[in-house]
Amino acid sequence: MVRASQSEIQAAVEALRAGDLVAFPTETVYGLGANASNPVALRKIFKVKGRPADHPLIVHIDSIRYLHRWSRDVPAVAEKLAARFWPGPMTLVLPRAPKVLKIVTGGLDSVAIRVPSHPMAQQLLTAFGGGIAAPSANRYGHVSPTRAEHVREELGDAVKIVLDGGPCQIGVESTIISCMGGSVQLLRPGSITLSQIRAVVGDVMVGPDATAPRVPGSGPSHYAPDTQLEIVPGDALEMLAGGFNDRGERVAVLALRLPLKTLKLVTWINAGRRPQQYAHDLYAHLRTLDKAGCVRILAQELPEDERWDAARDRLLKAARRPVAETPVDLASSAGVLP
Numbered sequence: 016m017v018r019a020s021q022s023e024i025q026a027a028v029e030a031l032r033a034g035d036l037v038a039f040p041t042e043t044v045y046g047l048g049a050n051a052s053n054p055v056a057l058r059k060i061f062k063v064k065g066r067p068a069d070h071p072l073i074v075h076i077d078s079i080r081y082l083h084r085w086s087r088d089v090p091a092v093a094e095k096l097a098a099r100f101w102p103g104p105m106t107l108v109l110p111r112a113p114k115v116l117k118i119v120t121g122g123l124d125s126v127a128i129r130v131p132s133h134p135m136a137q138q139l140l141t142a143f144g145g146g147i148a149a150p151s152a153n154r155y156g157h158v159s160p161t162r163a164e165h166v167r168e169e170l171g172d173a174v175k176i177v178l179d180g181g182p183c184q185i186g187v188e189s190t191i192i193s194c195m196g197g198s199v200q201l202l203r204p205g206s207i208t209l210s211q212i213r214a215v216v217g218d219v220m221v222g223p224d225a226t227a228p229r230v231p232g233s234g235p236s237h238y239a240p241d242t243q244l245e246i247v248p249g250d251a252l253e254m255l256a257g258g259f260n261d262r263g264e265r266v267a268v269l270a271l272r273l274p275l276k277t278l279k280l281v282t283w284i285n286a287g288r289r290p291q292q293y294a295h296d297l298y299a300h301l302r303t304l305d306k307a308g309c310v311r312i313l314a315q316e317l318p319e320d321e322r323w324d325a326a327r328d329r330l331l332k333a334a335r336r337p338v339a340e341t342p343v344d345l346a347s348s349a350g351v352l353p
Contacts, residue, residue, distance in 0.1 A: 017181050019135050028142045030175045031056075036063065038152040038166045039139050040180030041131040043104050043189050043205070044159040044298070045166050046075065046149030047174065048139075057118045057148060063173045066155040071121035071229055072148040073106050073189075074128050077140035085128050085146060087112045092216045093194040099215045102132035104185055104206050108193040108228055119148050125195055125228040135180040151188065152177075156237055158301050158333075161186050165302065186295035187325045191230045192219075202230045204324040206294065236335040238298070240305035242267070244312040244334045255313055256281045267304035269314040282307045290322040297326055301333065 019027075027037045034056040037048045047064065049056035051074045061068055074085055079097045082089055086109035093107050111126035120126050131137065140147060151159040152166045152174070160166045163179035190205030192212065200220040201209060213219050223230075247255055252268055253275050259266035260278040268274070268283045271293075284300050286293050304312050314330055317323045 017135065017179075019138055019178055019180070023176075023178060024138050024142050027139055027176050027178055031143055031147065034059075035175035036060065036173070037139070037147075038160075038163070038170070038174045038177040039136055039147075039149070040133050040163070040178060040183060041075075041136045041149075042133045042184040043131075043187060044161055044183055045152040045163065045177075046073075046136075046147075047152035047166075047170070048075070048147040048149040050143075051119055051146035051148040052114075052116065054116055054118055057116065060148065060150065061118075063170060064150065064153070064155045066150065068118065069121045069229070070150075070155075070231065071123060071125075071127055072119050072150055073231060074115075074119060074126060074146040074148050075136065075140060076128060076130055076146050077137055079130060081146075082109075082128065083112075085112050085115060085126055086110055090194050090197075092199050095215050096192060096194070096199075096212070097130070100207055100211075101130040102137065103130070104132075104189045105129065106189045106191045106203075106230075108191065108195060108202065108230060110195065121229055123228050125193070127191065127230060129189055133180060133184070135178055139178065150231055156239055158238055158240055158298050158305070159188060161295075161298050165298075182295075182299075184295075186297060186299075187329055188231070190325075193228060193230075195228060196226065200224075200227060202227060204328050206291070206325060208321045208324065210321060237332040238301075238329045239333040239335070240301045240312060242305050242309055242312050244301075244314055244330075246314050246316050246330055246334050249315045252313060252315060256283075259311065264311075265307065265309040267307050267309040267312045269300055269304060269312060271315050271317075282309060290318075290320070290326065293317075293323075294326045297329060 088110045106129040161183040185206045190207040191203035193200040260280045265280045273285050274283045317327045
């Protein structure tokens with residue numbers, strides 16, 4: 016991971032203070048950042064991404080010492096988790112502070128907060144001196160960016176500045192943990208596993224229930240390439256890919272192994288069997304296969320092991336057809352909650 020020059024950071028800070036968008040690297044994926052206290056700037060995130068306005072944003076801060084500026088009540092379990100996993104790939108969902116804008120929380124009484132560990136993100140946050148709200152820097156529901164060129168390809172001139180910190184270290188979004196209502200609830204799997212969380216706080220509920228707050232990536236379809244993706248058993252890959260090949264149709268395969276035979280119209284990526292490396296490469300592989308001119312991407316189903324939970328979650332959502340969202344009026348969602 017690389018650091019930015021002082022001039023790059025200064026230009027990014029000036030852009031944020033002027034209400035512009037800045038894409039920056041974190042250890043998970045690249046974020047599309049705006050001043051978390053500027054409603055005009057925040058609306059630009061939703062417009063550029065095509066993101067529904069009731070989807071909360073994650074507020075990035077540079078240190079745990081600023082947590083109380085964004086949350087009115089930080090439970091002891093949240094302090095334990097923060098002490099163990101921050102800076103790092105964990106987002107905490109906490110009761111929002113009164114000053115937090117409604118557009119940041121998606122209208123909820125909770126706020127999602129993270130302290131990233133990437134040195135360039137830390138440089139930017141420290142120099143900016145405030146919270147930066149940042150979802151992933153891509154079109155809503157599409158494959159998340161793990162390299163600066165992914166951001167430029169997808170969002171172009173809509174982003175004032177793209178800070179290039181090289182490939183993201185982890186490659187999938189943060190683990191999201193809610194500490195609302197006196198319980199600890201794992202709402203989105205990430206590189207921090209359930210066992211690691213339980214080792215810190217004990218009992219943990221898994222998955223959202225009817226009372227859980229909405230969080231980024233919680234929709235039924237997300238992280239999806241434009242090419243239709245299907246998850247299939249490993250022992251069926253050659254048969255299914257061969258069927259497309261025999262019909263004269265190009266097909267892509269994302270597998271955990273090499274192919275048993277080579278077929279002319281099959282683009283095959285062997286992503287390997289190491290869960291961390293697979294997750295690190297997942298979005299880059301999906302982008303590569305999405306550009307291969309294929310009618311389908313066949314993704315080998317992943318092992319039932321918590322080390323694969325994050326990648327499995329992303330693949331399952333990528334395999335679902337995008338669901339049309341009802342647009343929400345952004346002009347009415349930028350104020351402070353009553």
